Amino acid sequence: MEKPKVRSDWTRAEVAQLYQRPLLALIMEAAAVHREFHPPGVIQTCTLLSVKTGGCSEDCAYCAQSVHYQTGVKAHKLLDVTVVEEAARRAKAAGATRFCIGAAWREVRPNRDFANLLEMVRRVRALGLEVCATLGMLVPWQARALREAGLTAYNHNLDTSAAYYPRIITTRTYADRLRTLQVVREAGLQVCTGGILGLGESEADRIDLLHTLATFEPHPESVPINRLVPIPGTPLAKAKPPSIWETVRVIATARLLMPTSKIRLAAGRESLSPVEQALCFVAGANSIFLGERLLTAPNVPLEADQALFEVLGIQAQPAFAENLPT
Template sequence: MMLNGQNTSLRNDWSLEEIKAIYFKPVLELIVEAATVHKQYQATGEVQVCTLLSVKTGGCSEDCAYCPQAARYHTGVDVHKLMSQDQVLTAAQRAKEGGSTRFCMGAAWREVRDNRDFDKVLDMVKGVNDMGLEVCCTLGMVNEYQAEKLKEAGLYAYNHNLDTSAENYASIITTRTYDDRLNTIDNVRKAGISVCSGGIIGLGETDEDRIGMLHTLSTMEQHPESVPVNALVPVKGTPLENQPLVSVWEMVRMIATARILMPQSMVRLSAGRERMSVTDQALCFLAGANSIFTGEKLLTTPNPDFDADKAMFQLLGLSPRKSFKEEAQPVVG
């Protein structure tokens, strides 16, 4: 398929110049192009509803400049040990009843360690999987063995965001490297787990950094099945507490570009949605977003609740995507 001379077939060889040309298109033209690609590869009236639960909160040894869970920052986030399986399964059941088809569990760890807590997480994964939900985890770095254990337990997806460009990474995080991120994604991929990897805008990065991150994602040997686009929620006590809020047009530009570059991926409208109007979110859906996180909190930051999202779906004529629907849609044309 050709759009304005641009080949939109599935590609992994995008150049920085090509991505820059897409990203800097006039925004309305960009939305139209992304919507056309979205309609070709995705069910446009379908949005996956996901819930993210913090199963172990705070006390993390990392220094991610945006994160209220880093132990070194004073953000008012209380440290909580790993939740019990019963607590997690109760939350998963509530999410399922609220319309979620994917349940993601996040733990404030730098990396997974082979200990009793990891064994408990494996049991949680089994339990949520048995409920018929796509189960996702974000636990920090994992090695090949740990990724295989998660797969055996029934893990459907693993989230490990790049956050920003390789060039900007050290200004945001110093306690691990960009290659550490990429290695974890490789380990997850080798285990046969669906990859969820995107980033955050509003960290003080440049447009070139946003383009660079999209280039890294879209030139992977296999595109991530899920690409979350997060807007920074500035939290008092973190180094980025005074960052200006990201505009809806910046979100739309990122979502639309991601949709064109990675047409088969789920593009997830993630953090920052709480301050978006229904109109803002409708623009994001038009630009190619086809997943949201719902529930009162997204880890530790505010998020729209189930009822508000249900009303939005009714207004916009959207239907929830079913669990375990193939992440990669058949190529059309």
């Protein structure tokens, strides 16, 4: 089979056509493309630490950390640099190769917290880990400072389609989001951006989101696919999480559209059985979060992940190994 071309000129109709294929055929094709671009059985393992929790002025309808909702989340100010360094050391010992730093901010401000954050990035990088951060909106000099401190990638999710976005967040726009992603790319950082399934979006919204992601040039290096974890107290507390079939369909389509990207089975993985997770890996997911918590949401216990890796013969991708030979 000739290696498929990596394209950024997908039309919306082409994306819809792939998305709507019979599911088994879609999964099989995605698995074949995955095999062309990635070593089978190698999964990137990331750990996410909330270094500043709660008190966020944004109103994202799914989030436990927004000041707009009563969620009972325990807020804390920016953690001490040494606490973060120690957490990164433990994550590395548990098998993580990428350490992600999350702060519940609307945007990065030019203050002492940012200086401390840069120091966290330096220390985590010095442990030999890839470092990712998710800190809200950025301006160019901040993105460059993060890059100089050793940041590998910046996460900034689009969440859903441009049309549905105002139903989920009103305190910023889709254009704000796209602008920050551009700033990140121009600073020479890897781009990590994806979506959340289960926000009440339609199939058309999912297709639109995939189309937006797949027409970035170059594609985002990481595409997290999150399954909503409904949080009591938020407007989406009673939302129905997506089915495994919807999840796999989105993963397989993303794999076909963005063959070289890491597709990350991110939040909501703990509600999938080991067999369902294995199906997501077959369909092209090749990155997960390790660790008991994802910001404020529960995640899969480490022992369960170790058992799953063992039974499936999965290896963790070493840090800084972008493309292992297939």
